[in-house]
Amino acid sequence: MTTSTRLPDLTVRLAETACVTAPFHLADGARLTSYFDEYRLAADPALLRDTAAAIAALVPSGAQLLAGIELGGVPLVVALSAATGLPAVFLRRCPKRYGSRRQIEGAALDGRRAVLVDDVVRSGGQLLAMARTLRIAGAPVTDALCVLERPLGGRALLAEHRVTLHSLLTEADLPTPRKDEGE
Template sequence: MTVTTASALAARVGEAACVRGAFTLSDGQVLDSYFDEYRLAADPHLLHGLADAMAALVPEDAEVLAGIELGGVPLVIALSAATGLPAAFLRRLPKRYGSKRQIEGSGIEGRQVVLVDDVVRSGGQLLAMTRILRVAGLPVTDALCVLERPLGGRLLLGEHGVALHPLLTEADLPAAGAAS
């Protein structure tokens, strides 16, 4: 991706997904702005552009792309279409009915998995999903995201053998620091 293309994509992401207003995070922290990843998924042209740009971040040894509910699911579907790699879907908790699975996808057993999520902050969610996949016998050494915030996620994941590959960092957005 060229610098011009990266700049244009960052501007589109910032315009589409950086929202001002009072937002409460799951840990109770209240922010005055928020990165609304659902606005990315709702814009088919932006989602397509993100998938094309993220395809360059997929490691060569990747065999399966695994999206984390809910924000990572549309991204992994688009990225799967852009790369031709199969997709898997991860639930935070196992389904309580039907298949009762936490990991969805066929033919993924024993294959090298790359995690896909929208925003990485502390890295806790990606680490939890890494552990679930590893317990299931699926190797994970890489994770992709649209936006990395400098809140310790890269360090935490690195301590557990997972390299983080963000498409954008908070500083890349036109209103740097205006998103969570």
């Protein structure tokens, strides 16, 4: 059973709030005609709370630490940490060049089993890089969570590296965008 059939109200609210039909440029140069705006989700306290509560049900048993990836995963991991009681860490794509000079901030890893948290998974490359970072730092990673999974190979790439992806929604779960009457 998909999230859209289990939580239809949440799916509709997420789509109405965070799914934007407008040009969007990806880091690799690709262009999308629509995208998931995690900032709109994070800016809506009730929607963020309800999304975290829904994602909490996906947290694997045995998880000891939640790891949010900058920037979209940070508000999600904070809300998810509050919902589950699990401590959180925050992952930068690159170590900070000043101050602490750390790439991983927050709770101590101490060899605890970490679960990655991000907003959208496309190719899976960013999650894989962060899984490697945590593994090198001594935190086992076998699972990742996301709000929205786009069918661009992320699940398969992560599986090749022993990371199971748990998504709240897939692109197929989202309601079909309405066309403007003028079109």
